[in-house]
Amino acid sequence: MSEELTTKKNKIDDSKYSMETRVIYGKHVTDKWDYSHHVTAPISSSTTFRLDSVERGAQGFQQFAQTEKFGDEAPIFIYDRLGEPNKDMLEENLAYIEKGEMAVTFASGMGAISAVLGVLTKSGDEIITHSTLYGCTISLFNNWYPRYNIPVHPIDLTDPNNFFKVVNDKTRVVYLESPANPNLDILDLTEIKKIVDDINKTRDESDHIKIIVDNTFATPFCQRPIELGADFVVHSLTKGIGGFGTDMGGVVVGPKKFRDMILLYRKDFGAVLNTKSAWAILTYGLPTLPLRQKQQIKSAMRIAEFLEAHPKIYFVNYPGLPSYKYHELAKKQMIDFNGNFAPGSMIYFTIKGDTAAERKAIGAKFMDYVADHAYTMTLAVSLGHTRTLVEHPASMTHSVVPPDQLEQRGIDAGGVRIAVGLENTDDILMDLDEALKQL
Ligand SMILES: *Cc1c(COP(=O)(O)O)cnc(C)c1O
Secondary structure (H helix, E strand, O other), rough: OOHHHHHHOOOOOHHHHHHHHHHOOOOOOOOOOOOOOOOOOOOOOOOOOOOOOHHHHHHHHHHHHHHHHHHOOOOOOOEOOOOOOHHHHEEEEEEEHHHHEEEEOOOOEEEHHHHHHHHHHHOEEEEEEEEOOOHHHHHHHHOOOOOOOOOOEEEEOOOOHHEEEEEEEOOOOOOOOOOOOOOOOOHHHHHHHHHHHHHHHOHHHOOOOEEEEEEEOHHHOOOOOHOOOOOOOEEEEEOOOOOOOOOEEEEEEOOOOHHHHHHHHHHHHHOOOOHHHHHHHHHHHHHHHHHHHEEEEEEHHHHHHHHHHHOOEEEEEEOOOOOOOOHHHHHHOOOOOOOOOOOOEEEEEEEEEOHHHHHHHHHHHHHHHHHHHHOOOOEEEOOOOOHHHHHEOOOOOOOOHHHHHHOOOOOOOOOEEEOOOOOOHHHHHHHHHHHHHHO
């Protein structure tokens, strides 16, 4: 590290700047890598690193995933799967923005989710989840966890007291999404934390129940679950944080003492974030997150209001709507960096129909029209994109849920999910209006 930068770094007190500004500068002055005259970090493009001596090589291996003992300020880089500068820098920034002690990135959101669960549970342990979750997370629990002998109990945690119906001595993890994918259920994280704390008081630390929150829908701009009591946050970086739909990624943010285990898991299971993707998320995604989120929230609010007032709409779930069941709770939990209510960019709605089958048919007609005619809406899964994306959870992202279990999982057969993009809001409303006129 050059003297010049070290001096500048030491002189600047970033706490007097807004988070919008801080995500642009982030931790770009880092001990992870000496690139003192670059304004933007260069892309590290080496899978392996030169070791000056056998002793240095041995030291590197000895110190890997031993950050408790050796610190992690200036690691000895050995091989990309163990760690390299771009990922390490992105991790510093993600921990910073999510208010966590440390972050470890992964090749995808599912890589991050399976890693944190893999570290926190073993055969014989049990997991409690909210009934509504991203489809592949449900798939992970249904298709793979029975093999590990780890029972998973999905339950309606919009009433936190339901927790007591399934908790037992073997419970080790509560796994949640708030807002949940796709129906935007909001869970009272503070209340769930209180219940878990009371139980943990009676247990040895090694048996403590940990709370994991998938914060993908909110992004850290709208909500920081660790501040609300979560132990760990996971993200699909593919979505709002990546922001442009160009790179996949995932992250686990949490307490420092778990960093080594999670790094070891990543090394051995191998879901390592691509260096170029780490660079793109660090360079484009994170610095523009507040700007993008602010525009998307503004649009989402107007779109939700438009849908709510539309005679053909059966219901609209959007945390920003005063009529929404969880609006008051959302107002407490979804707060941006400046203290404003930040209800996010996701909307879930259905079009009127007397039965689930009718709602499904009319929803499909709407989405087919959008696929064919709408300039500002694209029929595609994913979210947090520059473009507004529309999809049908029951047959796409959540197709793992059998039709007879949709309702219990909080999914309407005809439900439509909108992930608002960066287009002019009037243009999106024009396309929506036209698509609804066809029904
Ligand atoms: C997309 C998504 C994931 C999975 O992320 P990938 O990057 O696609 O693996 C997990 N949770 C939620 C809420 C998601 O929307």
